[in-house]
Amino acid sequence: RAGFKFDNVKRNELLGEKGYGLPTATKTGTTIVGLIYQDGVILGADTRATAGPIVADKNCEKIHYLAPNMYCCGAGTAADTEFTTNMISSQLALHSLNTGREARVVTAMTMLKQYLFKYQGHIGAALVLGGYDVSGPHLFSIYPHGSTDKLPYVTMGSGSLAAMSVFESRWRPGLSREEGIEMVKDAIEAGIFNDMGSGSNVDVCVINKGRTEYLRNYSKPNERVTKEQSYKFKAGTT
């Protein structure tokens, strides 16, 4: 039988009352962005994953591979973004082999939105999808309930308002590669420093005609300082 099973709801409620609550799913808090520049699209993301108030991963990868010409940033529930993007990536590979053509961004968008809509928002994946195909560069934002927006610049996640303020004051059509990357970096850093759900490093991904560059940890504005003392214990201490 397909679909979610709600059999354990009553049991979990009872356990919750007794003090054995459910563990919180790791959320990516997150600042993710995308923008269209002269030659293509640039995606950006922070690298902090949170489980409630705790940082679960200080350097996670939020820019997911979908196809050689398409990447997808994910905010929301980490497992949902990971599995959803993997699933559609797999379907796209088969689609590409079936059609004998490079996958189009609108195809990935349609697959993602129809999948998320089917689950009525229960799959907490908020995505920024960007890529370059035969019809040019495309950038979409996709919400957990399955709605999409096609825009020249987008931000998602808890740090989206901080990042959007950077884009709204600086974006214009026809940005150069350097300007675009700098703007994406600044937008993510706005999220990292002003949003508690985002932090650590900046990942960037530049996609243009025939070429994708995944720049992992493009900027590391939060490196740990060299410790003033060495806390190494003598061998044989314990």
Next chain:
Amino acid sequence: MASLKPGEVNLGTTIMAVEFDGGVVIGADSRTTTGPYIANRVTDKLTKVHDRIYCCRSGSAADTQAIADIVQYHLQLYTAQHGEAPTVKVAASLFQEICYQNKNALLAGIIVAGWDERDGASVYNVPLGGSLHRETYSIGGSGSSYIYGYCDKVFREGMGKEECIEFVKNAVSLAMSRDGSSGGVVRLAVITKDGVERMFVPGNQLPPQYEG
């Protein structure tokens, strides 16, 4: 009836469609919100489902996009099978079927408008419960509440294309300034037997009105 789930993207909205001799003029604002945040300030809520048939979407963004995609698919199939374009009535009927049969799960207020060979210009309103109403002009969305009086007073039968465009532009603009969930730019489209002409009025070029 369904209500928006927390975090769901809302089309808030002011949408409108007006019939004239030879075609229809449709219009909408461009604001999409998630709670107090404007997720998209330049949304296109006038969605093509066929060459001369458009729908104006209000309510849940996800629901209305999904419904419009399904109707677009059905109309494409209809054209392939019948060898001719469907009528606006057929399109409206498809919207009704989906909205009525799934009324508990959907939040969608849709206005279907267009031109076809058989009936000429038509406007159909499919509100929340999934009923179907053919009207000479129709308004919808949260912003429409503020312009019922204006529209009833200003609308006349037999208006020409240019007059209808001004009517829609003014009405949507007035709604946008009073409804928090409507705003941005005014998008218009004129659908006639010769095709679709799309127009756009930026937020700072809206018709003058009393601002206080």
